[in-house]
Amino acid sequence: MFQSTDKLKAALKASYGKPKSESFDFSRIEQFFANRTPKSSDHSISDKTCQDLDFDEVFMFVDRTVSRVGQQYLYARLRTIDFNEAKTRFLEKITTVFSNDSSLREEIGVSLSGLSHPNAYYIPSLFLKPHLEPPHWFWAVKLLPILSLFFLVLLPFYPPAFLWLFGILIINYSIHYWNKNNLFQYIASFPQLLRLNQVAQELLKHEPLKPETDDLNQSVRILDEVSSSMSFFKLESKLQSEVGMLLEVITELFKALFLIEPLILFHVLKKLDSKRTDIDRVFQYVGLIDTALSISSLRAGLVYSCQPQFSKGQKTLIVRDVYHPLIPNPVSNSMTLADKSVLLTGSNMSGKTTFIRTIGINVILAQSLNTCLATEFTMPFLRVFSTIRVTDDLLNEKSYYLEEVQLIKALIDESRSEIQTLFLLDELFKGTNTVERISAGKAVLTFLNKGPHLVFVSTHDVELTGYLKDTFDLYHFTEIVEDDQIVFDYKLKEGDLQTRNAIRILELNGYPPEVIREANRLSEQLTRAKS
Incomplete structure (x- = not known):
């Protein structure tokens, strides 16, 4: 672990002041900007103006962020003029801290690297897009696990209960695999949201990076309350890549029998739906810190x-x-x-x-x-x-x-x-x-x-x-x-x-003499007419 951290710090030190050499997936980078609701006082740089000013190329030059969250926040910030002087002062304060303290800069870079996985691009969907709603028959999903447990307990005393249990299991498996598509939409973002909150907590340990109000600390605490429910999906994501075939069959049977995945999924979505503002606040804080790091690196690499x-x-x-x-x-x-x-x-x-x-x-x-x-x-x-x-x-x-x-x-x-x-x-x-x-x-x-x-x-x-x-x-x-x-x-x-050198340039590029003579004659004629 220490060796890995040392290598990461060395890489961050070596890349400071230099543009990135990686590829840019703008369809994901722009998700935070594209889906947020801007304030009425904000001015968004239009697609036409971005095209005119070669915005994508400028962004690729400016972007020195470490995390995907920071990259999305930086993109949105560049495309949004919000005229918020207080936010600009805080951003400049953090940028100055990073410019003057290389040790802190590298330590923060290590923390932010925890959000460098492409799955972190999906975090904005948790607070900017509508969540899945449970179907009207979801009451059955709550009832079926109770029946499964009842017949499972009854089975040693009444063997024919196996037929009932088997029938319920078939229904549960149908619901379980119907929910897989729902789960697929969130299996990438839930673990990254947990990581986002952990990174925010790591950043807040540093006194120079603390915001002036306590709103952020409160949002971090609120997200901690739903962390235990979301931890299941972090474990689920890990198990999919690490468990053997036999263990996977057993765990799938257990989850299907008690419909664990749909119950937890819609429970978490309901909780997150009421926490959108808090997720947004934590996301923007982490993004702003990474953007300050990026600005520090940008300035260090410029001639002036x-x-x-x-x-x-x-x-x-x-x-x-x-x-x-x-x-x-x-x-x-x-x-x-x-x-x-x-x-x-x-x-x-x-x-x-x-x-x-x-x-x-x-x-x-x-x-x-x-x-x-x-x-x-x-x-x-x-x-x-x-x-x-x-x-x-x-x-x-x-x-x-x-x-x-x-x-x-x-x-x-x-x-x-x-x-x-x-x-x-x-x-x-x-x-x-x-x-x-x-x-x-x-x-x-x-x-x-x-x-x-x-x-x-x-x-x-x-x-x-x-x-x-x-x-x-x-x-x-x-x-x-x-x-x-x-x-x-x-x-x-x-x-x-x-x-007036236009005709002379034609001559230097090998135009026929008669073309040049005629062009000069008409030019003199038109000039006299205008006079």
């Missing part, structure tokens, strides 16, 4: 990071040296906004969309993990919505333009809220003609930018800069053409894009 500063209600954003978590050797950028939004111009591949994603990801990390990949990050509390990736929906017979129209309409609806929001957009209305694209784009961006909201939008339509320069700060990315080579520096620059 900072804690965000929140400017309540102000339409400001101060960003220093911010970078994207998924790009090797990333280029950092800075900006300061005051009562304005951002309009980005630049050629393809210059960095516009990546920068928009960088801002969105860091705004989410700031509010969920109190961590930003920057040297300074000052922002208001923000909801986040986006429309970056847009595709044709051929199955529902939607064109690219109609799909885009409906996505942007959803952002307009959200902008009517008084809650401050960050809108992230990339190339509005690409599916229509230039005149209407610019006209509609200007109108939509002006609408979204009303009140306290912040808008980050990229565009190739430089005409928009003239229409929006009073309410949007103008920034751009550009490429440099040197010695017949195209070089991107990915550095954010203030002001409108002045250089």
Whole structure:
């Protein structure tokens, strides 16, 4: 046991500050997030925004949890902005403890590893999903074991009682194996719930990890009261893998004769149904501790990071040296906004969309993990919505333009809220003609930018800069053409894009001379017409 613990501590020490190398089963990881009922004040990051910001990849980079409970809690926390400052302060306090105390960090990691089995993914079903209800004929399940015992006692004195006992046994076996399917749904989660409560008790022994209220201790004690009933299923799970064939036949006969499994199963489910709040509280506590451990490891592995500063209600954003978590050797950028939004111009591949994603990801990390990949990050509390990736929906017979129209309409609806929001957009209305694209784009961006909201939008339509320069700060990315080579520096620059290299890039990629001449002639003609 000691050797095993030492090896586990060594593994935890070696993995500290590093991303996981394991596979991720998102269908299980998201179960806590997908089935919980969020508070009305919560903001859930939508599936569309997650797709736009490459959320799954970001999660895989951020996740350094030890337990499956912590992994599920971290996923839900990243996808839920709850604006709960007290919870954030407690999370930061525990994170700081772990960052400063490697010995405690490894000891807690050992405790949390008790919930690393995949079966721990099923714990949320015990307090978030409806439980099985006993059938209307369940009264017979309570009566039949009494009859079994009666005829079993009568048998030595009245041998013909065997016929009655045999008939009851046939009925009981039918009920016993009918219940196997019911039992199968819980045989994985019951033992893990017991382990969850044990892990919580181990964590609470450490003074720095104790919450400020006694609610958690009370919930742990309440779950202890049902532990004895659930212990049967822990034993059942163990016996299935360890007992021999003969012993298994005997134990199955005994359980069927007295219908032990259905009686205990529905008894436990009834108890657990009234303990949902307590299970939830214990689950979230263990998940939060593991998340703090994960944040500590994340920060240790970053080149640099900072804690965000929140400017309540102000339409400001101060960003220093911010970078994207998924790009090797990333280029950092800075900006300061005051009562304005951002309009980005630049050629393809210059960095516009990546920068928009960088801002969105860091705004989410700031509010969920109190961590930003920057040297300074000052922002208001923000909801986040986006429309970056847009595709044709051929199955529902939607064109690219109609799909885009409906996505942007959803952002307009959200902008009517008084809650401050960050809108992230990339190339509005690409599916229509230039005149209407610019006209509609200007109108939509002006609408979204009303009140306290912040808008980050990229565009190739430089005409928009003239229409929006009073309410949007103008920034751009550009490429440099040197010695017949195209070089991107990915550095954010203030002001409108002045250089025009698109045709030159065509030339460098071997387009025919007559194509280049015609393109340059028309470009000059159109420029004079606009002037």
